Amino acid sequence: MNQRTKLHTLCKTRWSSRADAIETFKNEFPALKTLQADGDEKAGQYLAAILRFKFIIALLVTEHILSSTDPLTNLLQKQVNDSLHVVCETRVVIKLCNDERADQYVWDALYDKAVDVSADFDIQPSMPKRAGRQQNRANPDVQTVSDYYRVTLYNVFLDHLVQEMETRILGNEDRYCAQHLLPSKLADLRDNMLPTIYAAFAPDLPQTYETFKSEIARWRVRWSMTDRKASRLHDTLQQTCKDLYPCICTSIGVLLTMPPTSATCERSFSAMKRIKNYLRTTMTSDRLSS
Known part of the structure; x- marks a missing residue:
């Protein structure tokens, strides 16, 4: 069990712990036969709901997909983070999900594993009956x-996950174009990108677009004269003079302060529960702050 000896409770905020809990539950699944010998009515009801092919295939699909996103989840929960690094790793996970969705062998391996687990409990693979005019549930035309489960479960889950990552992380695409201002990426900066970068940061920039273009030209010349080029936002900001390059300094500063995660804020609320617990609900704000 790799030191996972008992089931974990479901966490609503930490997706990495959710992946661990599902993996532990999957590994302990063969031990569910012992529930039948306990004689507990509630345990028997849970066992009847769990020992279904629909539950088994959903368990394996969820565990497989969350295991692919677990490294990205752990990266997002770190206090020291870089939004550009997060975007890069998000694109990797999205490509991995799309590649696995198009690879029939990945799904066949998951389905065969679900069939093997079901065989241990004498469960036959089954699907709901298809109705000609059914509109209230998944009713694809499959044989x-x-x-059936590839169309209604696996593909739907992957598509939803990819859409959420694109919306939540890759949504500010124009602002991320400013990453080409990094000295290590100046070679990829094209003139047609400048209007997009300026428009994304225009409310915060102190100069006009023509001044911004002139500043970019001097910026390129400056870093072409040195071999050691910064590759991270924080290092670039430290080596940038605000009086000489106000627009570039502002753009990099805004991009650096964009939080890729809210884990730090959530940690503060989790820590506050240790002080203001259910037995101290009448504590006022002044005393809590003190």
């Missing part, structure tokens, strides 16, 4: 059980 096999494998195709």
Whole structure:
């Protein structure tokens, strides 16, 4: 069990712990037969709901997909983070999900594993009956059980996950174009990108677009004269003079302060629960702050 000896409770905020809990539950799944010998009515009801092919295939699909996103989740929960690094790793996870969605062998391996687990409990793979005019549930025109769960479960889950990552992390695409202002990426900066970068940071920039273009030209010449080029936002900001390059300094500063995660704020609320617990609900704000 790799030191995972008991089931974990479900956490609503930490997705990495959710992936660990599902993996532990999957590894302990063969031990569920012992619930039948306990004689507990509630345990018997849970066992009847769990020992279904629909639950088993959903468990394996969820564990497989969350294991792919677990490294990205851990990266997002670190206090020291870089939004550009997060965007790069998010693109990797999105490409991985899209590649696995298009690879039939990945789904076949998951389905065969679900069939093997179901065979240990004498469960036959099954799917709901298809109705010609059914509109209130998933009712695709498929012939096999494998195709049914691939269309209604696996593909839907992957598409939703990819859409959420694109919306939540890659949504500020114009602002991320400013990453080409980094000295290590200046070679990829094109003139047609300048209007997009300026428009994204225009409310914060102190100069006009023509001044911004002139500043970019001097910026390129400056870093072409040195071999050691900064590759991170924080290092670039420290080596940039605000009086000489006000627009570039402002753009990099705004991009650096964009939080890629809210984990730090959530940690403060979790810590506050240790002080203001349910037995201290009448504590006022002044005493809590003190």
